[in-house]
Amino acid sequence: MKASKYSSDITLGEKYIDEQTGYEGVATSITFFQHACERTALESFDAQRKEVKMEVFDSPRLRSVTSGKIATSPRPGGPQMPNAQRGGLGR
Numbered sequence: 301m302k303a304s305k306y307s308s309d310i311t312l313g314e315k316y317i318d319e320q321t322g323y324e325g326v327a328t329s330i331t332f333f334q335h336a337c338e339r340t341a342l343e344s345f346d347a348q349r350k351e352v353k354m355e356v357f358d359s360p361r362l363r364s365v366t367s368g369k370i371a372t373s374p375r376p377g378g379p380q381m382p383n384a385q386r387g388g389l390g391r
Contacts, residue, residue, distance in 0.1 A: 306332050309372050310340050315365035318357050337373035
């Protein structure tokens with residue numbers, strides 16, 4: 301089995317904002333998938349600051365609150381299937 305190396309633009313412990321929803325939180329984990337882009341979990345408090353909530357986003361949707369830089373991923377998108385295999389999504 302071939303060994304793989306993983307790297308990310310995301311820095312754990314830093315704040316990020318999701319460009320599509322406006323959700324802002326601290327990056328607490330990064331997940332790498334074999335056939336898809338990396339995903340990052342962001343944690344923040346609820347509106348009453350009583351509970352921590354966590355949401356997971358595709359990393360290329362995230363912008364660093366500190367630097368303003370948008371994350372990149374070496375494999376954006378889902379599995380690379382021919383359009384016929386994507387069902388209703390293929391055009």
